[in-house]
Amino acid sequence: MDYADSDRARELADRANRLMEEVVLPIERERPGGMAVSSGTVAELREAAREYDIYAPQISEEYGGMGVDFRDALPVFEEAGRSQLGATAMRVDAPDEGNMHLLELVGDDLQKETYLEPLVEGEIASGFSMTEPLQGAGSDPKMIQTTAERDGDEWVIDGHKWWTSNGIEADVLIVLARTDQDAHPYNGCSLFLVPADADGVDVVRDVPHMGGGLRGSSHAEIRYENVRVPEEHLLGKLNQGFTHAQERLGPARLTHCMRFSGMAQRALEIAKAYTDEREGFGSTLSEKQSLRYEIADAETRLHVARTAIRDAADRIAAGEEARVPVSMCKVFTANATQEAIDLAVQCCGANGIGKDLPLADFYESVRQFRIVDGADEVHRRVIARDAFDDVNEAELEPLTRFGAPNTRGGRGH
Numbered sequence: 001m002d003y004a005d006s007d008r009a010r011e012l013a014d015r016a017n018r019l020m021e022e023v024v025l026p027i028e029r030e031r032p033g034g035m036a037v038s039s040g041t042v043a044e045l046r047e048a049a050r051e052y053d054i055y056a057p058q059i060s061e062e063y064g065g066m067g068v069d070f071r072d073a074l075p076v077f078e079e080a081g082r083s084q085l086g087a088t089a090m091r092v093d094a095p096d097e098g099n100m101h102l103l104e105l106v107g108d109d110l111q112k113e114t115y116l117e118p119l120v121e122g123e124i125a126s127g128f129s130m131t132e133p134l135q136g137a138g139s140d141p142k143m144i145q146t147t148a149e150r151d152g153d154e155w156v157i158d159g160h161k162w163w164t165s166n167g168i169e170a171d172v173l174i175v176l177a178r179t180d181q182d183a184h185p186y187n188g189c190s191l192f193l194v195p196a197d198a199d200g201v202d203v204v205r206d207v208p209h210m211g212g213g214l215r216g217s218s219h220a221e222i223r224y225e226n227v228r229v230p231e232e233h234l235l236g237k238l239n240q241g242f243t244h245a246q247e248r249l250g251p252a253r254l255t256h257c258m259r260f261s262g263m264a265q266r267a268l269e270i271a272k273a274y275t276d277e278r279e280g281f282g283s284t285l286s287e288k289q290s291l292r293y294e295i296a297d298a299e300t301r302l303h304v305a306r307t308a309i310r311d312a313a314d315r316i317a318a319g320e321e322a323r324v325p326v327s328m329c330k331v332f333t334a335n336a337t338q339e340a341i342d343l344a345v346q347c348c349g350a351n352g353i354g355k356d357l358p359l360a361d362f363y364e365s366v367r368q369f370r371i372v373d374g375a376d377e378v379h380r381r382v383i384a385r386d387a388f389d390d391v392n393e394a395e396l397e398p399l400t401r402f403g404a405p406n407t408r409g410g411r412g413h
Helices: 007-030 039-051 070-080 086-090 096-106 109-121 241-277 289-317 323-348 359-370 376-387
Strands: 126-129 147-151 154-165 172-178 189-195 201-206 219-230
Touching (some): 007 039, 070 086, 096 109, 096 126, 096 241, 154 189, 241 289, 241 323, 323 359
Parallel strands (some): 126 172
Antiparallel strands (some): 147 154, 154 219
16 A cells, blocks of 8 residues: 655665565564564664664664654554564664653753663663552553652652563663642653662562563563652753653654554464465355455555554644644554454464464554553543534534424425
């Protein structure tokens, strides 16, 4: 399917496709089912991405990336999503990708030198520490309880976070905390760069969770107890933490959508190949009309998702916040990709739930997408609020209301 991508975007996507077909997918296929890759394999994949000139396209050249604008880089994320090793290879993997974007956007020169450049290079890892256990911040971020109080030229952070993606591996954590107790949380929170080995940072555990796949991913529970960081570890502007978080999350949600749409497309490719060979009840499964229609519907939903994602990305590139279009993309793509991967598993039967193929890993990973980066219900709330923001009462003028006879002239028949 062709989209309104620039020549530059198509060139990058083609390069990413060649990396996937010639390097990433062969490495994925040769590994025993369910086995995680080593750090050596990750290094090998990233070196290959550099050789194919498709490494960290979304980051400026001065920090080690390729300097490609967000809209042109977007199709690369879709190609990368076709394998759970693709995003890692091209350094477009969450959560580091979103954290790198945030650092480039609001970090100062020292913060970029200390954290952004090593992140792009893959020398360190990062975590975004925002979500809290019951009854802290979750789908309602206004419930945040973690605090940061100024003490001389330092900030003292106390709180309890969990579901910090990459938290076990992270060398640096981006922590959201309340810095003005009297202000509304949206206007009284800030972001801080906290070294993972700072005194008082207690990485309690990797929360047992669904998914992970070949690369593996942690979601850590972390306690912050009297953690002291210097003033220069404030990331961005004081009390603008939610604004900065939104600047990170908008584009990150779209890149997540593209990665998962690539995963769903690969799942359908596997399903089509399998059903075209598997015979049953007198013909191949691919000749069964009901199955063909289900595949057709899944392809249609993925096309709609890709088109909507590109529209939202164009709006962000034009300087819009695009909050409602992004929410629409997130909730629709999360459900469309889940349905497509579920269909692929069903098409492949026992081979769908086995791990010789990547479908079972895809299935475990995609379910979390309807929760991470905002649950479906949160995004529907945003969409519904906008939908009911400008109700046209004139549309109901023809109705008859109790006690108020309709005075409009009638016509006989």
